[in-house]
Amino acid sequence: MGVTSALAALTLLLAAPQPGAAGIGDAYYPDYGNGGYDVxxxxxxxxYQPATDELxxxxxxxxxxxxxxxxxxxxFVLQVSAVQVDGRPARFTRQGDHELVVxxxxxxxxxxTMTVRVTYADVPSTALGEGFTVWNRTPDGALAAGExxxxxxxxxxxxxxxxxxTFDVAVTVPDGVEAISNGTMPRPPxxxxxGWTTWTWHESSPMTTYAAQLAIGQYDIEQTRAPNGRPVIYAYSRLLTPELxxxxxxxVSRTAExxxxxxxxxxxxxFDAEGGVVPPPGVWFGALENQTRPTYAAKEFQRGPDTAVVAHENAHQWFGDAVSLSRWQDIxxxxAFATYTEWLWSEHEGSISAQQNFDELYNGIPADDPMWLLPIGDPGVPPITYEVYLRGAMTxxxxxxxxxDAAFFAILRTWYAEHRGGNATTPQFIALAERVSGKQLRAFFxxxxxxxxxxxxxxxxAGG
Incomplete structure (x- = not known):
């Protein structure tokens, strides 16, 4: 076959309809995401009915x-009753534990440009059985937050x-129940x-799916404005003890500052909104950088006020949310960016300096500790470990x-400016750090x- 014929055959093959891949191509999570389209x-x-967890x-x-x-x-794992593609009914079936094949x-x-409409109903807390669901049932509703x-x-x-x-989220719940999601509230409930009220939310900037959140229950919602007029929305569970x-x-109220x-x-x-959500005690594991409105487990405040976690999760608005991963290997x-921001915030507040934080860790952790044995640039599955946080900040x-200092903060600002709204990788960061600093940094990284x-x-x- 000649070159021209081979190219023609390849063109026909590429144009022929094929099934989209069941994964987006991530080596760590091969069946996460999907191929063939971009949302x-x-x-x-x-x-949503809180009493029965029916969604x-x-x-x-x-x-x-x-x-x-x-x-x-x-x-998707919930029970589906119908799917339409471009207004026409489509066939659908299940494959594996979370693949809906359309x-x-x-x-x-x-x-x-396709429009896909999925109709569904289920009890999320029972989906996939015990021990796997990350849908958090609460005494007064539910919390969808996870990574x-x-x-x-x-x-x-x-x-x-x-x-x-981008996202639009509208949630109808019983009167007297609050429903919180990302972004701005285009209209009041x-x-x-x-007996039912609809809460409406809009996130106008591109958002990763894990950064989307839903908190339903009894919340005190406080609305204010940042100094530049940006809306700031806080939601505190009414089930918190007075101390918590x-x-x-x-x-959390120091978010705007x-x-x-x-x-x-x-x-x-x-983004066009700020804020935070604190769900009921005992229902969640920590804190997460949900876009525009991080979620903070009540346990984060068991020992009293903690602004370090607020600095951490809001640093993620730049590093994680605005500039997102292309692959989970690069977590x-x-x-690292968010944890190091905690150190910078501590220094800003007149507490322990970034250098003191580094010295304490470096001098206090022996060479055979798992901290040093895990290569955080390729940590394996699961990729989210304490070594990634601490060794990352030390890096x-x-x-x-x-x-x-001048080159370092220029690297951070340039990284954000060049990749805002998109995705990036470790090799891109290394190349940018070398370009901005004018130094060879391959051996360092x-x-x-x-x-x-x-x-x-x-x-x-190292404090020497």
Missing amino acids: DHYDIRLH AGTTTLRATTTQALSSFDLD TPARPLPRHH PEIAWWWFPSNDHPKDKA APASP AAAARQS IVQWESTLFGPYP WLNE MHQLRRTVG QAWLFTPAKPSVPPTA
Whole structure:
């Protein structure tokens, strides 16, 4: 076959409709996300009964095909009653534990804007059985917040950080119950039918699926404005003890102040809203950087006010939310930046300096500790470990010492400016750090990210 004939055959093959891949191509989570399309927008409309944990509704995805599709997958675990593609009924079936395989009535050409509407109803806390669900049933409702997965339990999606989209979320709940999600509240809660109220939220910036949140229950909602007029919305569970409620408010209510300070370091705040959610005690594991409105477990405030966690989760608005992972292997890019911001905040507040934080860890952790044996640039599954946080922050501090303050903060601001709204990888960060600093840094990053050993540092960098 000649070159021209081979090219023609290849063109026909690429144009022929094929099933979309069941995964987006992440080596750590091969079946997370899906191939063949890119989501532009999610329109999620739900009806939730806290007393029984019954969730029903529809999600409409607007997406663009990246290949000609005979079928495609969505990540979802709830029971589906109907699927439509471009207004026509589509066939659907299950594959594996979270794949919903959709076959449209007609094959879809490449670069086609498709509209997919999924109708469903289920009890999320029972989906996939005991021990796997990350849908958190609470005494007064539910909390959907988790990483690396949570979307499966409340909306069908292309569930991987590589595919970001804008969101509209409308949740109908019994009167007297609050429903909180991401972004702004375009309109006040409104009656839906006798005894029911609809809460509406809009996130106008691209968002990863795991950063989408839903908190339903008895919440005190406090609305204010940042100094620049940006809406700030807080939600505190009414089930918090007086002590926990006071400590949470003293911490989370400083969000606007912390965001303004972080903006001086990293660049303009990425989004059109700020805030935070504190759910009931005992229902969640920690804190998460839900876009525009981080979630803070009540236990974060058991010892009193803690603004470090607020600084951490809001740093993620830049590093993790605005600039997101292309692959889960690079989770250090999220956690190192955010944890190091805690150190910078401590220094800003007149407490322990970043250098003191580094010295305490470096001098106090022996060379055979797991901290040094895990290469955080490729940590394996699960990728979210304490080594990624702490060794990651130490890496950031040593980078700062290696290139100097001016270059270090220029690297952070440039990283955000060049990748805002998109995704990026570790090799891109290394290349940018070298470009901005004018230094060769491959050996530095090899030692701190990829070598299972305690890196050596100059004596003055280790308290010597």
